Structures are given as C-alpha cells and as structure tokens.
Amino acid sequence: MSPAPSRRSEVAPFEVMDVLARVAAMRAEGRDVISLCAGEPSQGAPAAVHAAAARIHTERRPLGYTPALGTAPLRSAIAGHYARWYGLDLDPAQVAVTTGSSGGFVLAFLAAFDHGDRVALARPGYPAYRNILAGLGCEVVDLPTGPAERYQPTVAQLEAAHTQAPLAGLVLASPANPTGTMVDRGELTAIAAWCAAHDVRLVSDEIYHGVTYADPDNPDAKGVCAREVDEHAIVVSSFSKYWGMTGWRLGWLLVPQDLRAAVDALAGNIALCPPAAAQEAAVEAFTQETYAECEAALVDFAKAREVLLARAPELGWGAAAPADGAFYYWADLGDQLAGFTDAREYAAALLEATGVAVTPGADFDPVDGPHCVRLSLAAGPEAIGEALERIIVWQRSRR
Numbered sequence: 001m002s003p004a005p006s007r008r009s010e011v012a013p014f015e016v017m018d019v020l021a022r023v024a025a026m027r028a029e030g031r032d033v034i035s036l037c038a039g040e041p042s043q044g045a046p047a048a049v050h051a052a053a054a055r056i057h058t059e060r061r062p063l064g065y066t067p068a069l070g071t072a073p074l075r076s077a078i079a080g081h082y083a084r085w086y087g088l089d090l091d092p093a094q095v096a097v098t099t100g101s102s103g104g105f106v107l108a109f110l111a112a113f114d115h116g117d118r119v120a121l122a123r124p125g126y127p128a129y130r131n132i133l134a135g136l137g138c139e140v141v142d143l144p145t146g147p148a149e150r151y152q153p154t155v156a157q158l159e160a161a162h163t164q165a166p167l168a169g170l171v172l173a174s175p176a177n178p179t180g181t182m183v184d185r186g187e188l189t190a191i192a193a194w195c196a197a198h199d200v201r202l203v204s205d206e207i208y209h210g211v212t213y214a215d216p217d218n219p220d221a222k223g224v225c226a227r228e229v230d231e232h233a234i235v236v237s238s239f240s241k242y243w244g245m246t247g248w249r250l251g252w253l254l255v256p257q258d259l260r261a262a263v264d265a266l267a268g269n270i271a272l273c274p275p276a277a278a279q280e281a282a283v284e285a286f287t288q289e290t291y292a293e294c295e296a297a298l299v300d301f302a303k304a305r306e307v308l309l310a311r312a313p314e315l316g317w318g319a320a321a322p323a324d325g326a327f328y329y330w331a332d333l334g335d336q337l338a339g340f341t342d343a344r345e346y347a348a349a350l351l352e353a354t355g356v357a358v359t360p361g362a363d364f365d366p367v368d369g370p371h372c373v374r375l376s377l378a379a380g381p382e383a384i385g386e387a388l389e390r391i392i393v394w395q396r397s398r399r
Helices: 016-028 047-059 072-086 100-112 127-135 155-164 185-197 257-270 276-286 288-315 343-354 381-397
Strands: 095-098 118-123 139-144 169-173 201-205 234-238 251-254 328-332 372-376
Touching: 016 343, 047 276, 047 288, 072 095, 072 276, 095 100, 095 257, 100 127, 100 201, 100 234, 100 251, 100 257, 118 127, 118 155, 127 139, 139 155, 155 185, 169 185, 185 201, 276 288, 288 328, 288 381, 343 372, 343 381
Parallel strands: 118 139, 118 169, 169 201, 201 234
Antiparallel strands: 095 251, 234 251, 328 372
C-alpha cells in the first residue's frame, strides 16, 4: 500500500474559498466586485500598535523566542483589560497568549479533551470548531438551533444530548459566527451551572466581545465573560476583531488552574511561542486612545448593520438571525432559492450577475446551511448599501 493522508485530516474544505478565488479572478479582470464574505475588519490595527511595530523593526534589535505563554507585559495588559471591561481581578498567570484564537482553540481542545470525548456545538457555528475537534478524534455533537433558540444552545438541548451519552465539553460563542447572536448573563449563568453540575468543560469563544450593538449604558454591553460565572471555563479571545489585527496572529486564553501546566507544556511544544514583535506591539492595544479608536470603528459597523436591517425586508429572504453583535447577517434564502440547487449555486449566480460576493452557508451548517447565506458587514455602510441594491434589483429581474 502507498502512503495516504491520515483519517484525522479528512475535514471538509471551506466552500467560501471557491467564492474568494472567483472574486480575485474577477477583480484581476477589472470587474467591480463588492465582497461581503470576509469576517475581517477593514480598519486594520490601531495607530499606536502600528507605531510600536514600526519602532520595533526600525531598531533592528534581535527578536528571540518569548516565554511559551507570552511576555509578562502583554499578559499583564490583557489581565488589566478584564479588570476594565468586566471588573475581573485576574492573575496574569491565568492568561496564555496564543498564535491567534485558532492556536488557542487547538491548545484548549488538546488540554481539555481526550480522543473519543463528546463535545457539543451549536449548529450553525464556526466550522473550525467542528474540524479541529474531529481532527483530534473527538465526537462532535450537534445542537441544532434556529429562531426558537435565537441560534444559541439551550440547557434542554444539553440535557438531551448528555442523556444519550455523557458530554465532555461545550463550545459556546457569544457573539457567534455566523449568526451574530449573543447569550445574556442569565442564559450564560444557567448554561455554566449545568456544565458544572455535569462535569462538562465550557469553552467560551469571546473573540467578538466589544463588537456589539447593545445600549452602551448596559453593564454587559461588551458581552458577558464566562469567567464571571464559571471559574473552570476556558475563555478564548483575540486581537483580530475588536482591534482589527487579523494578520498579526495574536490571541489568548484564560486558562483555569487545573489546565495551566498542560497548556504551558503543549504551547511550548506546538509553537514555541507567539510572534515576538506582535506581542510587544500589542501592549499598545490597551491604551485609552486605542480603545477610543476601536470604538470609532465600531460606529461604522453599526451604520452598516442599520443599512442592512432597514432593507432586509426588500430581500425577500426567510428567517434571519438577530445580529446582536459581530459583523454578520445570517439568513435562510427562502423563496429566493427557487431555481437554484442550493445557496452555493445562488451565490455563484449572484456574483457573476452583480459582482456581489456572499458566503454560502454549508460551511457553518452542513444540514440546514445549504439554503442559507452569511453577509459580512465589515465592508462598511456604503458598500453594504450598494451591494443590497444590486441584490434586490437582480432578484426582481429573475421573477
């Protein structure tokens, strides 16, 4: 027998990559394309972070390995962020800096779960959860959600899944990708209490905290941190979304006491350390001026959201998730899917006819996603407005 790829590598490729490849080709041809695919803030890193990075590289001093869990100044700055936003008094030793939140998920899942463990996920959800867990040999347990659950898992669903066979973990995202929905303090407290009572590890994806649209006077406007209600929860976060630092590849974990040694050992073996220059510059992400700059960028996301929600009835789509946070709009195509096999075919036809790129939903939900799409608001209000006009006109022309 000849060598073959491992069974653990048999994860589904992202459909959206085909869309993005076509977007690149069309732009190379000189066509006007509006891409609503990327979950990537358009503003980029804050000015102070850029300035710090420029200074670091201008000095041309050696940039060696850092401690596996990150530099002391950055871990302290992240702990200070939790005091500022959530009133949490964290020891910096609880913070593990990672190579993006993606690296954080790998470390968290390796440290918390064994091969064969059953880990529950909301469906629709971010596809990398499913694919990383499957690659590590865990059994993914779908919790199908929709309008009735506000696209978030419920205690009743957890109880039913646990009754079938014991769960080892739950991955919860608030705000979620692709839906943008959030759980409030009461819901998170109830879920955390159920997890604690059943020895189920809660992994809380909080990378979109801060990218929210609640009343700013609400004390939970930025999101509720799982560590406020469960000291055993693993929190995953990142500089990519609120701070716009996607390509800097920096994230972090809040690691409970019982997993700290495991995460430290795994981090050193897997990546040695996160990027040194990015860590040093990222300390500037926590100044008063930088927070103000990020809040200004959030105003544009909010305007784009308002533009979309105002014209959503004209799209004639089906059920849509309430976009509490993040910068996404998730909707069933409803009657607009008529004449197409699935959302992928709809998205391809839309792109060719109008130059508007949307993300087909199968990446996020292998069951119901083929008739759904995700739109990203990160392109800004003007681009969203123009894209919606093109979609609406095209759909009307097909009747």
